[in-house]
Amino acid sequence: MIHLIAAVDKNQGIGINGHLLCHISEDLKRFKALTSGHTIIMGRKTFESLPGILPQRHHIIVTRQKQYKRNDSHITVYHSVEDVVAALLPNKDYFVIGGASMYESFMPFAYSQYITEIDAVFTADTFFPKFLRKDWYIAELQEFAADEHNKYAYRFARYVRREMYNLNEMTSNL
Structure with a gap:
């Protein structure tokens, strides 16, 4: 299953100049916990913005640059x-981690979205795609106030596509 994972501000902003809008320690820990042991999918620019290969994750990089290659067993380029x-295996979880065009392209295939919603507005040049909230079911929601460890209030929301949620509910009752 394909999952989108992102941290967004009130305007759906996700980045500025190739960087995150802010750092929320618990969000980074959640990202690591959710994606470790799974394949992460990203655009080339997102990959190049990382500090290196993220441990315990296979990396799929999507780029239109035909000559783009990476000789590393942790990376597959498409x-x-x-x-x-077409290459994804059924019953396996994949996490799309950015950028904006990857979120937009994989949204129609996504089963769920793990969104950290930050209660702030930042200057951003990259945005998470708008989606119809009515098409998604909020399966999990945790809210956190701003405190001495986090400058901003935020919430972890897990959205599941309604049609897939309902289909899974129906098949589990058979």
Whole structure:
């Protein structure tokens, strides 16, 4: 299953100049806990913004640059979203971690979204795609106030696509 994972501000901003808008320690811990042991999917620019290979995760990089190569067993490069989707194995979890065009491209295939909603507005040049909230069910929600460890209030929301949620509910009752 494909999952989108992102931290967004009140305007759906996700980044500025190739960097996160802010650092919330618990969000980074959640990201690591959710994605460790799974494959993460990202665009080339997102990959190049990382400090290196993220441990315990296979990296899929999507780029239109045909000559783009990485000789590392932790990385697979694809040149289209369609090729990635065709290569994914059923009953396995994949996390799309950015950037904006990757979120937009994989949204139609996503089973769920793990969104950290930050109660602030930042200057951003990159945005998470708008989605129809009515098409998604809030499966989990945790709220956190600003405190001495976190400058901003935020919440962890897990959205599940309604049609898939309902289908899974129906098949589990058979």
